[in-house]
Amino acid sequence: MHDIASPAALAERLIALFPLFAGELEGEEIESYHQVVQRLAPVIAGYLQNSPEHTLDRFCELVNAMADAGGDQENAISTCLLEHATQVGIRKIIRPHLGAAARKELR
Numbered sequence: 001m002h003d004i005a006s007p008a009a010l011a012e013r014l015i016a017l018f019p020l021f022a023g024e025l026e027g028e029e030i031e032s033y034h035q036v037v038q039r040l041a042p043v044i045a046g047y048l049q050n051s052p053e054h055t056l057d058r059f060c061e062l063v064n065a066m067a068d069a070g071g072d073q074e075n076a077i078s079t080c081l082l083e084h085a086t087q088v089g090i091r092k093i094i095r096p097h098l099g100a101a102a103r104k105e106l107r
Contacts, residue, residue, distance in 0.1 A: 004065060004073060007033050013062055014040060017055055018047040033066070033076035041081050045089035060097035067102035078105040 004010045008030045015022045024039045048056055066077035082105040085091035095106060 004033075004062070004069070007031065007036050010036050010062075010066075010073075017058055017062075018044075018051070020047065033072050034080055037076045037080035041084060041088050044081070045093075048090055048093050056093065057097060060094055060102075063094065064097075064099040064102050067105065068099065074101070077102070083107045 004013065010033060011021075011025055011030050014036065015025075021040065021043070024043060025036070028035070028039070030036060048059065051059075063077055063081070066073040067082070068074070081088070081090075082102060085094065085106050091106060095103065098106065
């Protein structure tokens with residue numbers, strides 16, 4: 001369930017959680033995890049504030065899976081989202097749901 005085999009698969013998982021995110025990726029050639037997370041970061045606070053608890057849980061499971069995966073996935077979620085969590089207004093929302101690897105990168 002937590003396998004994110006490609007940047008396109010990540011985009012699909014995020015659109016399933018947040019249908020409005022499809023608009024952020026419209027016309028984009030999805031080439032990297034960083035690209036997907038960079039598009040997500042400016043809009044994620046609004047999505048999470050209006051989402052039910054189970055959507056928040058699923059999103060944090062995705063963040064944790066990427067942080068635990070290492071490599072490009074970990075680098076993308078850390079540098080494009082977790083290190084900017086306070087700036088984008090989600091730190092307090094997601095912190096209780098994060099595992100050790102993700103929490104270590106949270107700023």
